[in-house]
Amino acid sequence: xxxLVESGGASVQAGxxxxxxxxxxxxxxxxxxxxxxxxDPGKEREGVAGINTRGGSxxxxxxxxxxxxxxxxxxxxxxxxxxxxxxxxxxxxxxxxAASRHYLSYPWSPTTFPYWGQGTQVTVSS
Numbered sequence: 019x020x021x022l023v024e025s026g027g028a029s030v031q032a033g034x035x036x037x038x039x040x041x042x043x044x045x046x047x048x049x050x051x052x053x054x055x056x057x058d059p060g061k062e063r064e065g066v067a068g069i070n071t072r073g074g075s076x077x078x079x080x081x082x083x084x085x086x087x088x089x090x091x092x093x094x095x096x097x098x099x100x101x102x103x104x105x106x107x108x109x110x111x112x113x114x115x116a117a118s119r120h121y122l123s124y125p126w127s128p129t130t131f132p133y134w135g136q137g138t139q140v141t142v143s144s
Contacts, residue, residue: 020045020133022114027138034104034142040097040114040135049116054088054099055128056110056140063113063128067099070120077124104142111137 026038042049053068067088068077076088087100097114115131 020049020116022116022133022135024112024114024135024138027112027140029141029143030104032104032106032142032144035100035102036104036140038099038101038112038114038138038140040099042095042097042114042116046095048118049133050119051117051121051126052090052097053115053117053121053126053131054086054097055113055115055131056108057113057137058110065124065126065128066112068121068124068126069097072120077121079124101140104140106142106144109141111139113137 021043023041028036030036049071051070054066055063056066057063066079066082067086069088069090071090085103089098114135116133117131
């Protein structure tokens, strides 16, 4: 069982930046893909950025390209999401997820990810 713990959620002003982190532990050798999802209350969970952990290929939702950057640090078993130019529509609970398979394109169904963190809250004030 893979354990994922997110951190870094906060309240920021529109136009600001925020960095989320996800620490992975236990059976991390089984992870082939990691991603960040976000979810607003009453809405479906949607992927925003993902990375193939073995090859480093990254994928982004069209609305996040150029604003968000996903990076893996294998020495620390950590995944980060750098979010810049935050918009009023970005607030949500952000989740880190991991899967034992490759994904070759976006989007990815959240139901195909077996491992999830508890989520971290991001709010954006205008």
